[in-house]
Every structure is written in C-alpha cells, then in structure tokens.
Amino acid sequence: MADVQDTIRERAAALLSSGEVSAVIGWGAGRFDDVRFPLVVKRAEDAGKLVFDASCVQMTAKRLLEHTGEGKVALVARGCESRAVNRFIADHQLTRDQVYVIGVPCPGMVDPATGETLKRCAECQVRNPVVHDELVGDPVPEPKPYRFAEVDRVEAMSREERRAFFDEMYGKCIRCYACRNACPCCTCRECFVEQDKVGWQGKAFNVNEARYYGMIRAFHTGDRCIECGECERACPMGLPLMVIMHQQVRDIDKLFGPYEGGGLTDSGPDPLRTYKTDDIEEFM
Amino acid sequence: MSRIGVFVCHCGTNIAGTVDVEAVADAARQMPNVAYAGTNKYMCSAQGQDYIVDIIKEHNLDRVVIASCSPRMHERLFRKVLAEKTDLNPYLLEVANIREQCSWVHKDKQIGTPKAINLVAMAVAKADCDTQLFTHEIPVTKRALIIGGGIAGIQAALDIADAGFPVTIVERKTTIGGKMPMLDKTFPTLDCSACISTPKMSECEAHPLIEIKTLSEVEKVEGYIGNFDVTIREKAKYIDYDKCTGCGMCETKCPQKKIPSEFNQGMSTRTAVYKPFPQAVPSKPTIDADHCRMLTEGKCGVCAKVCPTGAIDYQDVDRVTTERYGAIVLATGYELIDWTRLYGEYGGGRYADVISGLQFERLVNASGPTEGHILRPSDGTEPKTMVIVKCVGSRDPHKGVPYCSRACCMYGAKHAHQFMDKVPGGKCFVFYMDVRTPGKNYDEFYMNTLHEGARYIRGRISKITRRSDGKLVCLGEDTLSGNVVEVDADMVVLETAMVPPEGAKKLAQTVNTQLGPEGFFTEAHPKLRPVETNTGGLYLAGTAQGPKDIPDTVAQAGAAAAKVIGLLCKQSIESNPMVAHVDDSKCSGCGACVDICPYSAVTLVEKTLRENSRKVTRTVAQVNEGLCQGCGACTVACRPGASDLLGFNDEGIMREVEAYATR
Amino acid sequence: MRYANFPGCSASTTGKAYTESFSYVARHAGIEIDEVPDWNCCGASAGRLQSDDLGDALPARSLANAEAAFGDEPVLALCAGCYSNLRRALVHARESEDRRRQIEALIGQPYEAKADVVCGIDPFLEPEVAQTVKARVTQPLNGLKVACYYGCALVRPRALTTFDDEEDPQSMEAVVKLTGAEPVEWGSKTECCGASHHVSNPTAMKPLVERILADAIDAGAEAIATACPLCNMNLDMREAEINKARAARGEAPLDIPVYFFAQLLASAMGASDAEAGITRNFVPGSSLLAEAKTREVVVELTPEQKKAARIAAAKKQAAARKAAQAAAAAAPAQGKEEAHE
Structure with a gap:
C-alpha cells in the first residue's frame, strides 16, 4: 500500500501544480498512528500530507459537495467513493466534469477498535472503483461476500422478537444525525427531520420518535443506497443501521430486480422513483 | 382564524335517506373555524345556489365546505357560483362527498350519519389550509389532429374542417376508410357500405383544410391542451405522390402476385405494389417493402421500368415531422379477435370453410373475391347449409373478452338475410346467447330475418369437426328445449368480438391517457363526458372508446368534432391552477420529480436565487403548468417536500387525516 | 429426469398394459421412476362428490408423501383421473396460502406444494428425452x-x-x-x-x-x-x-x-x-x-431441401426450354434455307 500512497502523492502534486484541479480530497494523518482524517489538499507542496493505508476508514466522497463551484476537484476514490460519485451525478448534485477521480482498488480497511476488517469492508461488494479517470495500483479481486446474514437473522425472528430488536436499536439513538450527514444519498437542502410538523414528528428523545426518523430516512434512501455502510460506521451509538438498508436492497431486487444496489452507474431513475405506464396497478 | 360555512345537501332522499343531514349540520357547528352550518334540499339547484351566496354575504364567510355528491359531479358548478356571485376566490371551496362515498354505500343511518360527520370534519380541516388560486391564459393552436382514418376519423375530420379549422388525419394503413369499405351492406337499411363511405373518403381527399398522412404513426406527443407538439413518422411509400398519376400500370406488371389481400381478408391475392381497393384514398399505390423483390432481394425493378412518370423511388425513406396541434381526436378503431388462437373447438383456423364475419362480408360483396357469389373457400361450391355462431370471443371471459361487442347481433341477422337471399333454398342456423337489437329499426330487421326462415337456436356451438365428405359437423345445445343439436353445415360464419387494435397501449402511453381493463380508451365520465378523456384536449371517437356500430360511431365522431370546434374557437383557455409547485429554497434539484412525472411536466432548470442575501445559481425543478395534470406523484417522491400540490397541499391533507384521527 | 410415480388403482389392473409399456420406454429413455411411498386412492370422482375437503385431502396426502420422500421431484400420474385429481389438490394449495394450510391440517402433515404433477405424456416433451x-x-x-x-x-x-x-x-x-x-x-x-x-x-x-x-x-x-x-x-x-x-x-x-x-x-x-x-x-x-x-419410408423434405429441389427442377425446365427455343430457331432457319434452295 506504500507504493499506492506514493503514487497518490505524486499524482496529487502533479494535478495541483498543473492547475487541472483546484483541490485533492483524500486522507491525512491524525494524532494517533491508527487514526486518519479526510484531508482536502489545495497546494501541490501539501500533497505529501496525503496518506493511504489500512486505517482510512472514512468515506470521503461527501466532501466533494463542499467544494463544488471551485473548479475541478480530485477525489481519491475506492469502490465506495466511486459509487458515491455516481450517486451524486444521478442526483444532479455534481456533473462528471466537476470531479477528477483518482481510483484506488481497495483491499479493505481495518477497524482500529478491534484490529479486524472494518464491518463495511467485510460486506463490500465493489472494491474496485466503478468510475475513475486514472487508476492507482492494480485491480483487486472482488470476493462479493454474502451481506444479508444479519437480515436473515432478523427475518427469522418472531414478530415480538423483531419488535424488541428495533426497540432496542432505536432506544439507543441520540438523534445526532451523524448517519444522515455521512450518507452520500442525503443531499436534501432541508431534511424532513428539520421541518416543523406538529403532531406528526417531534424532536423528543424517545424510541418512537427515533424509530420514525430512522424508518423515514431508510425509505428516503432505500432505492439509492450505495451500501457503503458509512452510516453504520459513523453512528456513535453503534446502531446496526445497515440491516435496514440491506433488507431494502434485497426487497427491491425481488420486486423490481435485478437490482444490486445504487451508484453502480451514474444514470437514474432509481427503482422507486420511476413512472411506467405498464406498472402493475393491483389496487385499481 | 377562518370563517367557514358548511352547507349540507339532502339531495332529495339520496343523502337524507341514509344520513341525518340536520345532525351533520349540528355537528359541523361545533367544529373549529365553522361560522355557519345549514342544510338544503338540493344545493345544486338555483335556489340552493342562492342560499349559499346569501349566507356567505350574511355571515361574512371566507371558506366554504359543501357536503353533497362527488366533487366530480358539481365542484365546477359551485366554483362558478363563488366566482360569479361572491367575492370569494373559487378555490376556497371544499366538497365533502357524502353521497357516492357515504349515503349510497350504506343502508343504515346509524352508520351513515357519523361517517358523513367525519367526512365534513376532514373537509373543514382542509378548507382552513386552502389558499387563493388563480388561473392564467393558455393560447390555442387552431389545428386538430385525428389519429385513425376510419369512418370515425373521417367524420370528425370533415366536421372540424367544415367549421374552418385545418385537420391532419394520421392513418397507419395505406388508405383511409378503415373497416367500413370492406363491409358489403349496412344494417338495418341494407344500403351499400362502400357507396356511403367512399364518397366521404374522397371528400376528405378533396377538402382544402384536410391533410391525409397514410402509412403514418404518431411517435411522440409533447405539450398540452391547445398546444400539442406531435411527431409523426410517415413511412416510406417508395412512390413519389407528386409524380404518380395513379394509372395502375405498376400494379398490372408487378410480378409478385401471390400476396394475400388484407382488404379481402386473405381470400384473394394482391401485388407488392398495390392499392388495396379501387376507391382507396389517396388513390395512389404504395410498395409493400416486406414483399417487393427489389426492396428485399435487390432485383426486379419492373414497376420503375413501366412507370410512365418515373414516380417509383426505391431509395425513399421515412419522413418524420413535428407539428403543433390544439386538439387530438383518437379514432383508432378496433380489430377482430384472433379466434384461431383461442377456439380450438372451432378448428382453430384449420378448416377453410369456418370463416369470420368480415370474411363473409367480402364473400358476399360484388367487388369481393367471388364477385358477390357466396362460395365456399375450400372448393368454390355454393354452401346450402350455413351456420352462424354469434358471440365468438364476446361475453366469454374465459377465452375471449367479457363484454358484448354490440354490433354482432345485427350483422349476424344481416348475414343470415343475405345468405337466404343469395342462396335459394339455403338453410341458415344462427346460434345465439341473446339477441340484442336496441336501435332504430333494428328489431324489425331481426324479425324480418326470422320470417325469412333463419333458424335461431339459443345456445353456443361447442365443437365443430370436419367429416371426410367436407361437411362441418356443428355440435351444440338448444338451451330452450334442452336438446343436443347437431348440424351438418357447408360453411360456418363466426361473428367475432371487437378488440382494441394492436398498439393501443403504446399510443395511450404516447398521448398520456388511460385505457380501461379491456384495452379501450377511457372516457372522462361514462355518462356526462363520453367523448372526452382525462387528458385535456384529447377526445375519443368511435370504437377506440369501446365497441359500437356505424351509426353510434358517426354520432360520437360528430360529438368529438363539436368538442374540438368548441375548443379551437377560443383564442385562449384558462389553465388549471391545481398544479404542482416547487419551493426553490427547499429543492436540491435531485430530479426525483422529473423521473416520476407521468406527464413530463417537470424539468430541471438553472435558476439564480437569493439565499442568505447572496445570489446563487442552482439547479432546481420547475413545473410546466400547462402539462401538469395535478396528479401529485412528484409531491410524494419529493423527500424534503419541496414539491407541493396547489389545492391539495401536504399541510391540508395532514390536517384532514388529523381531523379524522382525532375525532 | 426422475419422477415420483403415483400408480393409482389402475396401474396393475385395467391399465396394466400402460404400466408395462411405459416402464419399458422409461427404462430405455433414461426416465427414472420412484414409487410414491404409502400412496392412497386419488379420490377419483367419489372423493370430491363427498366433500371439497376430502377431494383435496386424499390426493394431497399422497403428494405430501412424495414431497417428503423426493422433495420437488415431479409426481407422475399415468392415469388421467389420478392426474386430474392430484393436480386439483396441487393447484388449490398453490392458489391460496390459506387453503394450503387447511390442507396441511386435514392431512396432518406438512405439504408445501413444491413438486409438480405431470401426466404420462409430459416426460417425452422434454427435448433430451x-x-x-x-x-x-x-x-x-x-x-x-x-x-x-x-x-x-x-x-x-x-x-x-x-x-x-x-x-x-x-x-x-x-x-x-x-x-x-x-x-x-x-x-x-x-x-x-x-x-x-x-x-x-x-x-x-x-x-x-x-x-x-x-x-x-x-x-x-x-x-x-x-x-x-x-x-x-x-x-x-x-x-x-x-x-x-x-x-x-x-x-x-x-x-x-x-x-x-x-x-x-x-x-x-x-x-x-x-x-x-x-x-x-x-x-x-x-x-x-x-x-x-414393413412399410416403405417416405422421407419428408425440409423446406430448404424442397426449395433446392424446386430450383433444380426450374433450372432443368429452363434449360429444356432454351434448348427447345434454340432448336426451334434453328429449324425455321433451316426451313427457309431449304425454301430458298
């Protein structure tokens, strides 16, 4: 990975000094050996600050949206970031010519807390970038691990057990909205949860309100989710949020498939926001 | 605080019979913001309207809830009352449907009354959220497009053109005329079908305001009432109509002579360069690209050699044009059900002498393949015993279609009459389920056929087999006597069901309108708006809307024409203000609404907006108010709720639900 | 292909010849047959006349036995009556989840209606067979x-x-x-x-x-x-x-x-x-x-062969015509010459 890091630094310096891009988004070193932070490099001489190793756990793509309008921006993109780029393009938040994608095939990251493979990497379906302007390093094999084990477990529960599972899950939620802020699908200017709807949604700190928030957010992102797992990683309370997202991916595949998750191409429409005159209208 | 007036209608006993209307008014008085509640026997009557107007003035009301029939019925009328006789904006009105959705579906006042109160409470809650809405003017393009050139399309075209508006007829086949010129005689008067339809065809051709595009199909329709941009593909005819004189030399010399004639229902042949029948309009031939040897194999070229004016052009290509029309009439007609695929018991098409009613029309027609002599297709002999089977496909939900095709009883009787007229001593058996003759002089015609000796047997044929001597053994039951009937027939005529033409579904998508479950176009209201569709500016004529006979088709075409003329007469029309509206400040331009809109009414545009006292240019969604039909799909798809439907805003609907849920 | 055979009452009685001939063909055509264990009467016409429940339960029990023993292996019913009755139970169970559960309760054993029911003709419609x-x-x-x-x-x-x-x-x-x-x-x-x-x-x-x-x-x-x-x-x-x-x-x-x-x-x-x-x-x-x-085999020609034969015949005819024309052209010329002489 050290070679890859060197190449990223070289390429970032070259792109910045040639003026082709105004910024490069990647990772930088943190205060501890195993902590990395998203880093936006704007000067060629700072390119040496870019880091790429097994501790780059964050999904950086959403930083792109903070720098639109500043000319072309380069993004060091693994499979997950590249799908996010497609997601932004399909959601009209970005055009392809606004971003320069430095693709990096990703071997999977390590969870600093446990020393094991990060959960979102262990479930990853797309390790190689699906879109890139250049590729740094050789493509890695795609093991496509089974990602519905948790879904299977919840599905097998009885109604009561399932209720208890979700109650416990949302009982822990502190409504910090880290999941939303991390999500590349959440690009609304004003989230529904910030809106005033007296009697319908509140900001109270209880399981019902949290569940309402969680479920509505899940539906809002359901057909577009790129399965990066960043919501779950970002959650400070460790909620198993991906179980809902994976369930939706599987249901959409069953009902409207074949469907393998969002962000694999940069074109819409997504399964749940299509109008087809030959759609089955069972209720009519 | 709004001041809402609630007006509860008795509708005679329609509502008052199952709903205690006084109790509803009493309950309404207790509802928030209600300043007045009262009842009237007929709210829609002149006296009822005056009552509403007087109370609005007297009590200084600023919102109105009328609890009556479906808003589909009288909402427009009540809006008009508000607009013309009061100072209230007509969109500050809610209709609570306590008739169709309440009194008509319940029998018991104990159930009907509380439900009506709930419905009124919901309407009151929503009325409080209503805002003033304003219409604007949409210009009207004074041209009409007719899709389909059968008798319905022809009649509508002539009527509209005679009123002084230019008309384009788009016809998929090589000639206009549709099925009518194929028929021999028309019931009940027995006048010659071609003699009354072909003059209308040539009238169309000669009319200065009518343009005919044959071999053409509508590919795309954009725009809205008054302003449809229609893309039409006119397929290559391989003949330059400016040069062609219609002399027919090419037809005589074409070596490809064995192509089954569509006009004669496969009972004679035609050439590859052909005119389907002598009176075809345009009266010029077309080259059938699927059968022409020059176009399929690259060799032959006989027609080009013999053409005296050099009109043959093998290099001809499709022409695609886009033009603007104010109104569109769908007159796409019908097809006959493919009985061979469905009815194995009738031989599935393997017996040459089991023919369809339309084939019989050609057999009995003087210009048909047998010059009007009824002869069996198998051996050319005259059938002495003929069996007519009605309702083949019709009224047969298991194999065919569930509906009645309406014309078959009459043309079945006509076929029986014609057979007995042309074959002296011939025996005709008609197997029927019912005999339906509701038309002027129809039953008299049927009775006459009976008196001539046609044997009507109530029951269906269960099986037709062919014996080695060529007789068709028809097995059936006479359900009146309960006996099994067996007829050795020489020929069998199946009166087959009318079904929607191939491509109706695709056309419905193209023009953005609905089909019913049978596949015919749906009218806006079966009784009150029978020739309109739910899409403004789109009208229906003839069998495109459902099976009917020629008199009804022509009458409906005239009605559609009257609607079109009414529209085209206007300089401009009022827009519907109940359309989607996008709140730019909330819109992130994700385009979900663009993808989901069935009417292509939403587009993404770059807008310069003021945000936080800064000018920013962003992409946001914009609704074309002419195209928007107010369906609300975008408001549901919009996650932050930037898209809202005027007159049905999210707030109002939530308040309605609350009003119901908290009662 | 393997099938779970439901013999029914006729297999060894009125339909013995059918059983014998079908077994012979199956043996030679690679169709493998297992017998449904502990099968019972399909209900024939009497079961269903007694009650709808009996009409479904009788065949369903045999089908459930087949399913327990052979999973989703299709059930073969040589007799048309058995075929019809077994299919009725299968279709009813597949049509509605409620009915399937009722049937399970009636027969007191699980029945998922996974296995298809086929008649004697069906195996031979498989292209390989x-x-x-x-x-x-x-x-x-x-x-x-x-x-x-x-x-x-x-x-x-x-x-x-x-x-x-x-x-x-x-x-x-x-x-x-x-x-x-x-x-x-x-x-x-x-x-x-x-x-x-x-x-x-x-x-x-x-x-x-x-x-x-x-x-x-x-x-x-x-x-x-x-x-x-x-x-x-x-x-x-x-x-x-x-x-x-x-x-x-x-x-x-x-x-x-x-x-x-x-x-x-x-x-x-x-x-x-x-x-x-x-x-x-x-x-x-x-x-x-x-x-x-012992009859002579009449070979059916494919459309291509027929076309080729037609073309060959037409060519032969054309050649003959040409030859005849040449001969005719030569003949009058000769005649003229002769006349001149």
Whole structure:
C-alpha cells in the first residue's frame, strides 16, 4: 500500500501544480498512528500530507459537495467513493466534469477498535472503483461476500422478537444525525427531520420518535443506497443501521430486480422513483 | 382564524335517506373555524345556489365546505357560483362527498350519519389550509389532429374542417376508410357500405383544410391542451405522390402476385405494389417493402421500368415531422379477435370453410373475391347449409373478452338475410346467447330475418369437426328445449368480438391517457363526458372508446368534432391552477420529480436565487403548468417536500387525516 | 429426469398394459421412476362428490408423501383421473396460502406444494428425452396413421391442466410422431367417451364411443392412441360390442385397434408385443404394427431441401426450354434455307 500512497502523492502534486484541479480530497494523518482524517489538499507542496493505508476508514466522497463551484476537484476514490460519485451525478448534485477521480482498488480497511476488517469492508461488494479517470495500483479481486446474514437473522425472528430488536436499536439513538450527514444519498437542502410538523414528528428523545426518523430516512434512501455502510460506521451509538438498508436492497431486487444496489452507474431513475405506464396497478 | 360555512345537501332522499343531514349540520357547528352550518334540499339547484351566496354575504364567510355528491359531479358548478356571485376566490371551496362515498354505500343511518360527520370534519380541516388560486391564459393552436382514418376519423375530420379549422388525419394503413369499405351492406337499411363511405373518403381527399398522412404513426406527443407538439413518422411509400398519376400500370406488371389481400381478408391475392381497393384514398399505390423483390432481394425493378412518370423511388425513406396541434381526436378503431388462437373447438383456423364475419362480408360483396357469389373457400361450391355462431370471443371471459361487442347481433341477422337471399333454398342456423337489437329499426330487421326462415337456436356451438365428405359437423345445445343439436353445415360464419387494435397501449402511453381493463380508451365520465378523456384536449371517437356500430360511431365522431370546434374557437383557455409547485429554497434539484412525472411536466432548470442575501445559481425543478395534470406523484417522491400540490397541499391533507384521527 | 410415480388403482389392473409399456420406454429413455411411498386412492370422482375437503385431502396426502420422500421431484400420474385429481389438490394449495394450510391440517402433515404433477405424456416433451426416444426407435411405425385421443380429464379444466390448448391439444401428436407414425387431424380428440356411464348406463355410453371410433376412421386413422387407462378400456373393450350392434343394423364394422401411446413407443423401440402389453389389448393390435414396420419410408423434405429441389427442377425446365427455343430457331432457319434452295 506504500507504493499506492506514493503514487497518490505524486499524482496529487502533479494535478495541483498543473492547475487541472483546484483541490485533492483524500486522507491525512491524525494524532494517533491508527487514526486518519479526510484531508482536502489545495497546494501541490501539501500533497505529501496525503496518506493511504489500512486505517482510512472514512468515506470521503461527501466532501466533494463542499467544494463544488471551485473548479475541478480530485477525489481519491475506492469502490465506495466511486459509487458515491455516481450517486451524486444521478442526483444532479455534481456533473462528471466537476470531479477528477483518482481510483484506488481497495483491499479493505481495518477497524482500529478491534484490529479486524472494518464491518463495511467485510460486506463490500465493489472494491474496485466503478468510475475513475486514472487508476492507482492494480485491480483487486472482488470476493462479493454474502451481506444479508444479519437480515436473515432478523427475518427469522418472531414478530415480538423483531419488535424488541428495533426497540432496542432505536432506544439507543441520540438523534445526532451523524448517519444522515455521512450518507452520500442525503443531499436534501432541508431534511424532513428539520421541518416543523406538529403532531406528526417531534424532536423528543424517545424510541418512537427515533424509530420514525430512522424508518423515514431508510425509505428516503432505500432505492439509492450505495451500501457503503458509512452510516453504520459513523453512528456513535453503534446502531446496526445497515440491516435496514440491506433488507431494502434485497426487497427491491425481488420486486423490481435485478437490482444490486445504487451508484453502480451514474444514470437514474432509481427503482422507486420511476413512472411506467405498464406498472402493475393491483389496487385499481 | 377562518370563517367557514358548511352547507349540507339532502339531495332529495339520496343523502337524507341514509344520513341525518340536520345532525351533520349540528355537528359541523361545533367544529373549529365553522361560522355557519345549514342544510338544503338540493344545493345544486338555483335556489340552493342562492342560499349559499346569501349566507356567505350574511355571515361574512371566507371558506366554504359543501357536503353533497362527488366533487366530480358539481365542484365546477359551485366554483362558478363563488366566482360569479361572491367575492370569494373559487378555490376556497371544499366538497365533502357524502353521497357516492357515504349515503349510497350504506343502508343504515346509524352508520351513515357519523361517517358523513367525519367526512365534513376532514373537509373543514382542509378548507382552513386552502389558499387563493388563480388561473392564467393558455393560447390555442387552431389545428386538430385525428389519429385513425376510419369512418370515425373521417367524420370528425370533415366536421372540424367544415367549421374552418385545418385537420391532419394520421392513418397507419395505406388508405383511409378503415373497416367500413370492406363491409358489403349496412344494417338495418341494407344500403351499400362502400357507396356511403367512399364518397366521404374522397371528400376528405378533396377538402382544402384536410391533410391525409397514410402509412403514418404518431411517435411522440409533447405539450398540452391547445398546444400539442406531435411527431409523426410517415413511412416510406417508395412512390413519389407528386409524380404518380395513379394509372395502375405498376400494379398490372408487378410480378409478385401471390400476396394475400388484407382488404379481402386473405381470400384473394394482391401485388407488392398495390392499392388495396379501387376507391382507396389517396388513390395512389404504395410498395409493400416486406414483399417487393427489389426492396428485399435487390432485383426486379419492373414497376420503375413501366412507370410512365418515373414516380417509383426505391431509395425513399421515412419522413418524420413535428407539428403543433390544439386538439387530438383518437379514432383508432378496433380489430377482430384472433379466434384461431383461442377456439380450438372451432378448428382453430384449420378448416377453410369456418370463416369470420368480415370474411363473409367480402364473400358476399360484388367487388369481393367471388364477385358477390357466396362460395365456399375450400372448393368454390355454393354452401346450402350455413351456420352462424354469434358471440365468438364476446361475453366469454374465459377465452375471449367479457363484454358484448354490440354490433354482432345485427350483422349476424344481416348475414343470415343475405345468405337466404343469395342462396335459394339455403338453410341458415344462427346460434345465439341473446339477441340484442336496441336501435332504430333494428328489431324489425331481426324479425324480418326470422320470417325469412333463419333458424335461431339459443345456445353456443361447442365443437365443430370436419367429416371426410367436407361437411362441418356443428355440435351444440338448444338451451330452450334442452336438446343436443347437431348440424351438418357447408360453411360456418363466426361473428367475432371487437378488440382494441394492436398498439393501443403504446399510443395511450404516447398521448398520456388511460385505457380501461379491456384495452379501450377511457372516457372522462361514462355518462356526462363520453367523448372526452382525462387528458385535456384529447377526445375519443368511435370504437377506440369501446365497441359500437356505424351509426353510434358517426354520432360520437360528430360529438368529438363539436368538442374540438368548441375548443379551437377560443383564442385562449384558462389553465388549471391545481398544479404542482416547487419551493426553490427547499429543492436540491435531485430530479426525483422529473423521473416520476407521468406527464413530463417537470424539468430541471438553472435558476439564480437569493439565499442568505447572496445570489446563487442552482439547479432546481420547475413545473410546466400547462402539462401538469395535478396528479401529485412528484409531491410524494419529493423527500424534503419541496414539491407541493396547489389545492391539495401536504399541510391540508395532514390536517384532514388529523381531523379524522382525532375525532 | 426422475419422477415420483403415483400408480393409482389402475396401474396393475385395467391399465396394466400402460404400466408395462411405459416402464419399458422409461427404462430405455433414461426416465427414472420412484414409487410414491404409502400412496392412497386419488379420490377419483367419489372423493370430491363427498366433500371439497376430502377431494383435496386424499390426493394431497399422497403428494405430501412424495414431497417428503423426493422433495420437488415431479409426481407422475399415468392415469388421467389420478392426474386430474392430484393436480386439483396441487393447484388449490398453490392458489391460496390459506387453503394450503387447511390442507396441511386435514392431512396432518406438512405439504408445501413444491413438486409438480405431470401426466404420462409430459416426460417425452422434454427435448433430451424426446431425443433419446428418437434415437432408440429401431423399428419405426412408418407412416402409421394414428388418431390421438385425449379424452376429458387430461386437458380439462384449463385451470388445472397444463396442455397447450384444451380443445385442440397437440402434445400427444408430438410424442407419437417420434415413432415414425403420422398423427391425423381429427375433431373428436377431446370428446367424452362416456366413462362415467360405463357401468351405470351403457346405452348412453355406447353412442359416444361409437362416434369417437367412427370419427377416427373417417379422418383416415388406422389406430387410436390414448394416454389414460379408462379411455383406453372404454374404446378398446366396447369396440366388439358396438360392431355387433352395427352388424345387426346392417352397418359396416368400425375396425380400429386402440393403443396406449406408450405401447406405440415401446413397440417402435423394439419391445416384443408381450413387453409392450399389446397382447393384452381386446382389439388385436399386433399385426397392424408389424405391417407398419414393413412399410416403405417416405422421407419428408425440409423446406430448404424442397426449395433446392424446386430450383433444380426450374433450372432443368429452363434449360429444356432454351434448348427447345434454340432448336426451334434453328429449324425455321433451316426451313427457309431449304425454301430458298
């Protein structure tokens, strides 16, 4: 990975000094050996600050949206970031010519807390970038691990057990909205949860309100989710949020498939926001 | 605080019979913001309207809830009352449907009354959220497009053109005329079908305001009432109509002579360069690209050699044009059900002498393949015993279609009459389920056929087999006597069901309108708006809307024409203000609404907006108010709720639900 | 292909010849057969008349046994009555989850309705099986005209069965063609044979059978093929009786052997008459098949071959015409010359 890091630094310096891009988004070193932070490099001489190793756990793509309008921006993109780029393009938040994608095939990251493979990497379906302007390093094999084990477990529960599972899950939620802020699908200017709807949604700190928030957010992102797992990683309370997202991916595949998750191409429409005159209208 | 007036209608006993209307008014008085509640026997009557107007003035009301029939019925009328006789904006009105959705579906006042109160409470809650809405003017393009050139399309075209508006007829086949010129005689008067339809065809051709595009199909329709941009593909005819004189030399010399004639229902042949029948309009031939040897194999070229004016052009290509029309009439007609695929018991098409009613029309027609002599297709002999089977496909939900095709009883009787007229001593058996003759002089015609000796047997044929001597053994039951009937027939005529033409579904998508479950176009209201569709500016004529006979088709075409003329007469029309509206400040331009809109009414545009006292240019969604039909799909798809439907805003609907849920 | 066989009551009685011939063909065509363990009566016509529940439960129990033993292996029912009843239970269970649960409660064992139910013809519609059978036909029944008779229970009602067309099915024809025989088109292939009146009211039944036999002969058939023990018995057993009555009326006899389609397959694949169960037939069927096997083979040309032959003929004709024209042109010229001289 050290070679890859060197190449990223070289390429970032070259792109910045040639003026082709105004910024490069990647990772930088943190205060501890195993902590990395998203880093936006704007000067060629700072390119040496870019880091790429097994501790780059964050999904950086959403930083792109903070720098639109500043000319072309380069993004060091693994499979997950590249799908996010497609997601932004399909959601009209970005055009392809606004971003320069430095693709990096990703071997999977390590969870600093446990020393094991990060959960979102262990479930990853797309390790190689699906879109890139250049590729740094050789493509890695795609093991496509089974990602519905948790879904299977919840599905097998009885109604009561399932209720208890979700109650416990949302009982822990502190409504910090880290999941939303991390999500590349959440690009609304004003989230529904910030809106005033007296009697319908509140900001109270209880399981019902949290569940309402969680479920509505899940539906809002359901057909577009790129399965990066960043919501779950970002959650400070460790909620198993991906179980809902994976369930939706599987249901959409069953009902409207074949469907393998969002962000694999940069074109819409997504399964749940299509109008087809030959759609089955069972209720009519 | 709004001041809402609630007006509860008795509708005679329609509502008052199952709903205690006084109790509803009493309950309404207790509802928030209600300043007045009262009842009237007929709210829609002149006296009822005056009552509403007087109370609005007297009590200084600023919102109105009328609890009556479906808003589909009288909402427009009540809006008009508000607009013309009061100072209230007509969109500050809610209709609570306590008739169709309440009194008509319940029998018991104990159930009907509380439900009506709930419905009124919901309407009151929503009325409080209503805002003033304003219409604007949409210009009207004074041209009409007719899709389909059968008798319905022809009649509508002539009527509209005679009123002084230019008309384009788009016809998929090589000639206009549709099925009518194929028929021999028309019931009940027995006048010659071609003699009354072909003059209308040539009238169309000669009319200065009518343009005919044959071999053409509508590919795309954009725009809205008054302003449809229609893309039409006119397929290559391989003949330059400016040069062609219609002399027919090419037809005589074409070596490809064995192509089954569509006009004669496969009972004679035609050439590859052909005119389907002598009176075809345009009266010029077309080259059938699927059968022409020059176009399929690259060799032959006989027609080009013999053409005296050099009109043959093998290099001809499709022409695609886009033009603007104010109104569109769908007159796409019908097809006959493919009985061979469905009815194995009738031989599935393997017996040459089991023919369809339309084939019989050609057999009995003087210009048909047998010059009007009824002869069996198998051996050319005259059938002495003929069996007519009605309702083949019709009224047969298991194999065919569930509906009645309406014309078959009459043309079945006509076929029986014609057979007995042309074959002296011939025996005709008609197997029927019912005999339906509701038309002027129809039953008299049927009775006459009976008196001539046609044997009507109530029951269906269960099986037709062919014996080695060529007789068709028809097995059936006479359900009146309960006996099994067996007829050795020489020929069998199946009166087959009318079904929607191939491509109706695709056309419905193209023009953005609905089909019913049978596949015919749906009218806006079966009784009150029978020739309109739910899409403004789109009208229906003839069998495109459902099976009917020629008199009804022509009458409906005239009605559609009257609607079109009414529209085209206007300089401009009022827009519907109940359309989607996008709140730019909330819109992130994700385009979900663009993808989901069935009417292509939403587009993404770059807008310069003021945000936080800064000018920013962003992409946001914009609704074309002419195209928007107010369906609300975008408001549901919009996650932050930037898209809202005027007159049905999210707030109002939530308040309605609350009003119901908290009662 | 493996099938779970549901023998039913006729397999070793009236339909013994069917069982024998089908087993012979299956053995040679790579069709493997397991017997459904502990099977019971399919309910025939009596079960369903008693109650709808009994009508579904009786066949469902056997199907559940098959499912427990062989999973989703299709259940083969050679008898058309068994086929119809087993399919009814299957379709009902598949139609509604509620009904499936009710059936499970009735039979007291799990039944998931996974396995399909097929009739005797179905295995041969599988392309590989058809291919094998075709390859194994060593004694083809060259051009034997066969009327395929389906009767009622195989094809009707449509909601239960899986045939191409309940009024004009073609599947048995496709299978019979494998033997080199030629199926005829005829109109009575799904007519009632009067089976239900077989015992109770033979006078009502006889005209029905007579009509089927007469129709087959009228359509040019030399033999009738069936796929149901009951149909076969009705047609085969009553033929002599009917002919006796016809003779009394002074009418010509209806002389036509009735085979199970599997008998035709077996015989063409080299089975002896005993192996194919043909010796059990009432109307003697040995000599017709033996005679058919000696017939000259008429080779059916493919459309391409036909076209090539047509072109060759046309070329030959054109050449002949040219030669004739040349000769004609030469002849008058000669004549003129002669005249000049």
